[in-house]
Amino acid sequence: MKLKQTIHENLFKQLSLIFVIVILFLMAGSVIDADWTEVSENHRQAVVFLEGFLRPEWGYINQLIVPMIETILMSVSGTFLGVIFAIPAAFLGTYIVTRNYFITYLFRTFFSLIRTIPNLLLAALFVAIIGIGELTGVLTIAVFTFGMVSQLIFANIETIDEGPIEADESIGATRFQIAVNSVWPQVAQSVYAYALYAFEVNVRASVVLGYVGAGGIGVMLNTALSFMQFGRVSLIIIIILILVAITNWISEYIRREVI
Structure with a gap:
């Protein structure tokens, strides 16, 4: 019952x-x-789109090589900058490292503010400040990566074994020495994995950022769509899919064989 x-x-x-x-x-x-x-009612437009989309304009591929390279370099540079700044910031946002609640609260509040800003809004702000170009894309990706990776790192730090930290404290080690000798060795592999994950995400995000003028292959996609050049749109999407697939494969290989 x-x-x-x-x-x-x-x-x-x-x-x-x-x-x-x-x-x-x-x-x-x-x-x-x-x-x-x-x-x-707009089914005819859908038919026109599909007719062009199913016939990629292969002759256009030479003009996509440079934007594709720019997209990769934007992702690499932005990810590198974001991770480099996220590591010390995440350490400062953890009470285990600082033993200071005020500093911890200050940095965690800052992390929360950064994560609330969408990518496209960040890109639009940098376009207004710096102008259209690849630098805008790099800075947008860097800020986004900083917010994401710093959160992951300090969450990981809070789960580590505090035994080595207490041992260092007992012999009078400085907070910096504790961070380097006791904390970093326990989170290093996770940080590398987070960086690879951020890179995968950023390759896909960099395509969308092109819509607001942040450079890369996204600009070409936006232009092709604006002029209804669906054969070019199809080719660009194929290139993006291949790029993302290769990026994911490389990241997975590094995680499995290197890290």
């Missing part, structure tokens, strides 16, 4: 949740005045 009652209660909860989700969906559609008939 209890089993049936439990099943009925769970079923009621699930149906109630589905009902609430459907209501919220309908309300959201009503508020934004979504006209779903446009999907069927």
Whole structure:
């Protein structure tokens, strides 16, 4: 009897949740005045897109080599800068290292603020400050990487064995010496893994950043879409997919064989 009652209660909860989700969906559609008939009415445009998309403009590939290299270099540079600054900042954001609640709170608040800023907004801000170009993309990726990796590192530090730290403290070691000798050896491999993960994410993100003028192959994709050159769009997407696949394979190989 209890089993049936439990099943009925769970079923009621699930149906109630589905009902609430459907209501919220309908309300959201009503508020934004979504006209779903446009999907069927614009089927001709979809046909035009598919006709061009299924015929990649292979002759355009030579013009994509430089933007593709720029995208990779942006990702590498931005990831490197972000990780380099994230490591000391994450250490300062951990009480185990600083033994100072104020400094820890200050840095963690800063991390939280950085992570709340979307990539595209960061890119738009840097475009307004610096202008359109690859430097904007590098700085955007660096700030994003800093926020993400610093969070991962200080969360990892909080789980380490404090025995070596207490041993160093007992002999009068400085906070810097403790960080280098007792903390870093325990988190180093994780930091390398976080850096590789950030690089994978940044390669994909750098494509989107091109839409706001942050350089790379994303600019070419935005231009091709603006002029409805769907054959070029198809080729660019193929190149991006290959680039992302190669990046993921290299990262996985390094994690498996090196780290």
